[in-house]
Amino acid sequence: MSTPILSIRQGIKRYGSVHALDDVTLDVADGEFLTLLGPSGSGKTTLLSAIAGFIRLDEGSISLRSKDITKQPPEARDFGMVFQGYALFPTMTVAENVAFPLKVRKKPAKEIADRVAECLDLVQMGDFADRLPIQLSGGQQQRVALARALSFHPQVLLLDEPLSALDKKLRADLQWELKALHDRLGVTFIYVTHDQEEALSMSDRIVILKDGKIQQEGAPGDLYNKPRNAFVADFLGKSNFIDVTVTGREGDVLSCAADGAKFEVETDAPLEVGTKTKVALRPERLRLAEPGEEFLSAKVKQVSYLGERCQVIVTHDSLGELLLSCATWKTGITPKPDLPVSIGWDKDACVLLAPE
Amino acid sequence: MGRLNEKVSYWMLVAPALTIMIVFYILPVLGIWEIAFTEPTTGVDNFVKMAESSAVKTSFVLTFRVAAITTVGCLLLGYIVAYSISNFANKFTPLMLALVILPFWVSVLIRSFSWIVLLGRSGLVNDTLRDAGIIESPLRLMHNEFGVLIAMIHVMLPFAILPMMTNMRGISDAYVKAARGLGASEWTAFWNVYFPQTIPGVMSGALLVFVLSLGFYVTPALLGGGRVLMISEYITYQIQEFLNWGLGSALSVGLLIATALVLLIASRFINLRSALLERK
Numbered sequence: 001m002s003t004p005i006l007s008i009r010q011g012i013k014r015y016g017s018v019h020a021l022d023d024v025t026l027d028v029a030d031g032e033f034l035t036l037l038g039p040s041g042s043g044k045t046t047l048l049s050a051i052a053g054f055i056r057l058d059e060g061s062i063s064l065r066s067k068d069i070t071k072q073p074p075e076a077r078d079f080g081m082v083f084q085g086y087a088l089f090p091t092m093t094v095a096e097n098v099a100f101p102l103k104v105r106k107k108p109a110k111e112i113a114d115r116v117a118e119c120l121d122l123v124q125m126g127d128f129a130d131r132l133p134i135q136l137s138g139g140q141q142q143r144v145a146l147a148r149a150l151s152f153h154p155q156v157l158l159l160d161e162p163l164s165a166l167d168k169k170l171r172a173d174l175q176w177e178l179k180a181l182h183d184r185l186g187v188t189f190i191y192v193t194h195d196q197e198e199a200l201s202m203s204d205r206i207v208i209l210k211d212g213k214i215q216q217e218g219a220p221g222d223l224y225n226k227p228r229n230a231f232v233a234d235f236l237g238k239s240n241f242i243d244v245t246v247t248g249r250e251g252d253v254l255s256c257a258a259d260g261a262k263f264e265v266e267t268d269a270p271l272e273v274g275t276k277t278k279v280a281l282r283p284e285r286l287r288l289a290e291p292g293e294e295f296l297s298a299k300v301k302q303v304s305y306l307g308e309r310c311q312v313i314v315t316h317d318s319l320g321e322l323l324l325s326c327a328t329w330k331t332g333i334t335p336k337p338d339l340p341v342s343i344g345w346d347k348d349a350c351v352l353l354a355p356e
Numbered sequence: 357m358g359r360l361n362e363k364v365s366y367w368m369l370v371a372p373a374l375t376i377m378i379v380f381y382i383l384p385v386l387g388i389w390e391i392a393f394t395e396p397t398t399g400v401d402n403f404v405k406m407a408e409s410s411a412v413k414t415s416f417v418l419t420f421r422v423a424a425i426t427t428v429g430c431l432l433l434g435y436i437v438a439y440s441i442s443n444f445a446n447k448f449t450p451l452m453l454a455l456v457i458l459p460f461w462v463s464v465l466i467r468s469f470s471w472i473v474l475l476g477r478s479g480l481v482n483d484t485l486r487d488a489g490i491i492e493s494p495l496r497l498m499h500n501e502f503g504v505l506i507a508m509i510h511v512m513l514p515f516a517i518l519p520m521m522t523n524m525r526g527i528s529d530a531y532v533k534a535a536r537g538l539g540a541s542e543w544t545a546f547w548n549v550y551f552p553q554t555i556p557g558v559m560s561g562a563l564l565v566f567v568l569s570l571g572f573y574v575t576p577a578l579l580g581g582g583r584v585l586m587i588s589e590y591i592t593y594q595i596q597e598f599l600n601w602g603l604g605s606a607l608s609v610g611l612l613i614a615t616a617l618v619l620l621i622a623s624r625f626i627n628l629r630s631a632l633l634e635r636k
Contacts, residue, residue, distance in 0.1 A: 052537050074536040089533035101538040101547070152539065155608035 003066070005030040005188050006051065011060035013046055013212075021057070022212035033182050033189045035199040037248065038209035039235070045160060046075040048192045052158050054075050064155065071229070074180060074341045075104075080149030080157040080187075084164060085139045090131035094120070094144050095129040101152040119147040122181070132139070139170045148180070156188045159211065163198065175201050196236050208232050229354050233280040240281045241353075246271050260318035261296055265352040277355040283325035285349035288312065290333055294344030298322065300335045314341060376606040385612075395602030402606035411542045412590070412607065416614070420578065422504060423569035427516075429509040430565045431558060433518035438557070441517075442524035456517050464511055468578040470500065471507040478588040487599070499581030507579045512569060523557025559626040563619070570615050589610050 013021040017320060021043050028034050029280045036044040038085035049055045051062060053074035061070045069077055080101075088097050095116050102112045123143035133141055140163060149157055162178075163171045179202045182189050193199055199206050200220045207217040208231075214227045227233035230241055244256035244263055254271060256263045263279050271277065291297060298314040301321065307330070312324040312335045326335070326342065335343065390403055406412050441452050459467060472482045475497035482494040497503055527550065535545035573588040580589070587607060594604035 054533055054537070073542075074533075075539045075541055078539065079537065081534065081537035083530050085528065085530055087528070087530040089531060089535070089549050089552075093548075100540070104535075104538070104544055106539045148538065158537075277443055287467070 002029065004012075004028055005032075005065060006190075007063045007066075008047075008051070009061045009063075011047070011050060011057050013043075013050060013055065014058050019212045021050065024212070024214055026207060026214065026217070027191060028188060029205075031186045031188055033179070033191065033202060035191045035193060035203040035206045036209060037192055037196060037199040037206050037235075038194060038215075041211075042194075042209040043212035044192045044194075044209050046212070048158055048190065052079055052081055057142060062189075078152075078155050080152070080154035082142075082145045082149045082157070082159045082162045084161045086133075086145040087309070088141055088144055088148070088272055091131065092132075094125065094131050094133065094136070097133065097144060098148045098151050105152060109356065115151055115213050119151045120144075122149045123148070138166050139174065142174065143168065146178075150185070150187070154187065156190060159189060159191045161193055162191075164193070164195070171198070178202060200236070206236075208235060210235075225351070227280060227353065229350060230278055230280070233351065233353060235292075238283050238323060238325075240283065241278050241309070242281065242319060244277060244279050246273050246275045246277065247256045248273060253347075256352070258319060260316070264347050265350045266348060267352045269354075271352075271355070273330065275355055278353045280351045281322070281345060281349060282354055283311065283323045284309075285326055285345050286322065286324045287344045288314075288326055288333060288335060288352075289342050289344065290325055291340045291342050294342035296343045298341055298343055300337055300339045300341055302337060303335050310335070314343060316343075358422055380595060388608055391601050392605035392609045402602045403610075404604060406606050406610060413585050414591045417572060418501075418584065418608075419611075420614075422501065422508060422584070422586060423566050423572075426508040426512055426569045427562050427566045429505065430512045430516035431520075431562055432514055434520055434561060435554075435558065437513075438520040438524055439515050442521055442527075443529070452510065454515050454519075459511075459514060464574050465578075467511060468507055468575045471503070471510070471575075471579055474544065475503050475506070498579050499583050501580075501584050502580040504576045504584045504586075507575045508569060508572065511575050512565045514563045515568060519560040519564060520554065520557040523554055523560075527553050533602050540616075556626070559622075563622055563626075567615055570618070571611060 006028040008024055008026045009324050011021050011024040011026075012019065022046060024043070026047075036047055038044045046055065050057050051077075053069075053072060053310065057070060061068055063069060073139050076326070082320050087268070088094075090301045092100065096121050098116045099112050102115060107115075110184060118127065120129055125140060125147060126356060127141065128136065128144075129187050133144065136144065148160075159178075163174055166174065178189075182202075182346075191199075191202065203220055205217060206220055206223055208223065211229055216223060216232045218226075224236055225237070232339065233239040233241070238303060240261070242258050242261070246254060247257045247261040247262075248255045249271075252266050252268060254265045254267050254269075256265060256277070258279075265279060289296060296316060296319075298316045300312060302313045305310045308328060309325050312326060314322050314324060316322060324344065326332075333339070335341065387572040393400065393617070395402070398464040437452075437456065441449060441456070473478070476482070481497060482496045485491045486494065495504075531549050531553065532545045535549040536542070540548065568624070571588050572586065573592070576584055577589045578593075580586070585593070588611070591604045591607045591611075594607065
C-alpha cells in the first residue's frame with residue numbers, strides 16, 4: 001500500500017469496563033472503498049465516530065495524510081459524512097442542505113450555487129432543489145445526504161449504514177450507484193454496515209470487527225474464501241464447521257480427521273500433528289449426489305426452496321447436520337426429506353480455521 | 357358498530373366535560389357580557405367610558421408590557437434549562453425535570469408570598485445586602501414593576517420550559533452532529549441547524565406564557581402592592597371597591613377580546629394547532 005490517507009494506531013475506546021475499540025490499527029488507502037463490517041456492538045460505529053471526531057479515543061492516534069488529527073474537533077477534519085437517518089436539516093430545502101458545508105466554509109455565493117447544482121445533478125436530484133426533506137422519499141433523502149456530504153470535496157467520505165432504512169430492492173439499486181459514484185469520483189469511502197451482502201458487493205476491502213477488535217481484513221473474495229476464524233466464516237456467508245484433529249502433513253497439504261470423515265486442506269499454517277481445530281465448508285461448495293457416488297453418506301433432513309437456489313440440510317451419522325446450497329436449475333437428484341444421498345467437495349473447498 | 361352508534365358514543369364521551377364547561381364557564385361568561393352591556397344602563401356606555409379612561413389605558417399598556425417582558429424573560433431562562441435537560445442526558449435529568457415540575461405542587465399564592473419574604477423592605481435579600489455592608493438603606497425590590505416581573509417570570513417559567521423541552525427532546529442529536537461533521541463550528545451548528553428546529557417549541561412556550569400573563573391576578577396583586585395595577589386587578593377593584601359591575605364586566609370583555617386578538621395574530625405566523633396541542 002502506498003502512503004495511506006488515514007491511519008489509526010492502537011486505537012482504544014472504553015465505556016466503563018467494556019472495550020468498544022480494543023487496540024485497533026488500520027490503514028486506509030487513498031481512493032479506497034473500505035467497509036467496516038460487524039454485528040451490532042462490534043465497535044464499527046464507534047470506530048467511524050472516532051474517525052469523524054465525534055468521540056475521542058482513550059488511547060492511540062489517528063492521522064490524516066501523516067498529520068495527527070486525534071485531538072481535532074469534527075469540523076476541522078474535512079470529512080464528508082452520511083448518517084444512518086440521513087440527518088437532512090428539516091428547516092432547509094434540498095439546495096440549502098447541500099449548500100450548508102460550502103456556506104460554513106464561506107465560499108462565494110456563485111461558486112456555492114454552481115457546486116450545489118452540480119452535486120444535485122450527480123445524484124439525479126436536480127429537479128428537487130426547492131423541496132423540503134420531508135417531501136422526499138427515503139431513497140431521495142439518501143441521495144441528497146450524499147450530495148451534501150460530497151459538495152465540499154471532502155478528503156474522505158464516511159457513511160454510517162446509509163442504506164439500512166431503505167427497502168431491499170432500492171438498497172440493491174443504490175449499492176450499484178454508490179459503487180459507480182465511488183469509482184467516478186475517486187474519493188476514499190469508509191462505509192459502515194452490518195449487512196454482509198452490502199459489504200461484499202461494494203467494497204475494495206472489508207474490515208471485520210467483533211467486540212472492538214479487528215477479526216480480519218482483506219478483499220471481499222479473500223475474506224469469503226479464506227476466513228481466518230469461525231466468526232468471519234460464519235458472519236460472511238454461511239459455513240459448516242467441523243471439529244477436526246490434524247493427522248499429518250505433506251508439503252502444503254494438511255490432513256485432518258473428524259469422527260467418520262477425512263479432510264485435506266491446503267495451508268501453510270504451522271500446525272502440529274494432534275492439534276485440535278476446525279475446518280469450514282461453504283454450503284455451496286458441497287455437492288449432492290446419489291448414494292455411493294461421493295465419499296460421505298448422509299440423509300436429507302429438510303429442503304428449503306429459494307428460487308434460483310435451494311438449501312438442503314442433510315444429516316451425517318457422526319458429523320451431524322450439514323447445510324448445502326444447490327442451484328435448482330442443475331439437473332441431478334431432487335432432494336426430498338429422508339432421501340439417502342452422498343456428499344462430496346473439492347479439495348480447495350475446505351478452509352482451516354485458526355485453533356481457538 | 358354502525359355509524360350512528362359511533363356518533364352516539366362520541367357525544368356520550370364528550371357530554372360530561374361539555375356540560376361542565378357550558379354550565380360553569382360559558383354561561384357565566386355570557387352573563388358577564390350581558391352585564392357589560394346592561395349595567396347600569398343598557399347600551400355601550402361602559403365601553404365608551406373604558407375607551408376614554410386614561411387609567412384603563414395605562415392598565416392595559418402595563419398589562420401587555422409586563423406580559424411581554426415576562427414572556428421574553430421566561431423564554432431566555434427557559435430555553436437554557438430546556439436545552440440542558442434535553443441535550444445533556446445524564447443521571448441528573450430526572451432530578452432537573454422534577455425541579456421544573458415541583459413548583460406546580462405549591463400554590464401560586466404561596467410562591468408569591470415567598471417572594472414577598474425575599475424581596476420585602478426587611479426581606480431576606482435586603483437584610484443580607486445590608487448586613488454585608490453593600491447597601492445602607494433597603495432597595496425597593498417589590499411593590500413595583502420589578503418585583504412583579506421577578507415573581508411573574510418565576511411562576512411562568514415552567515410553562516415556557518415544558519413545551520420547549522418537549523420540542524427539543526424530539527430533535528435527534530444527529531442534526532448537530534451532521535452539521536459539525538460537515539464543517540460547522542459548535543455555534544454555527546446550534547444557530548443554523550438546532551435553533552430553527554426549536555422555534556415551534558419557543559412559539560408555543562411564548563404563547564402560553566403571554567396569554568396566561570395577560571390575565572394573571574395573584575402575583576401582580578401581591579408583589580405589586582396595589583401600585584402595579586394590571587388589568588385583572590383593575591377589574592377586581594372596580595367590582596369589589598366601587599361595586600362598578602358594569603365597567604368591571606366591560607373590562608373583562610375587553611381583556612377577552614385582546615387575548616383572542618393575540619391568538620388570532622399569532623395564528624397567522626404559527627400553526628396554533630401543532631404549537632398548543634401536538635407540541636412538536
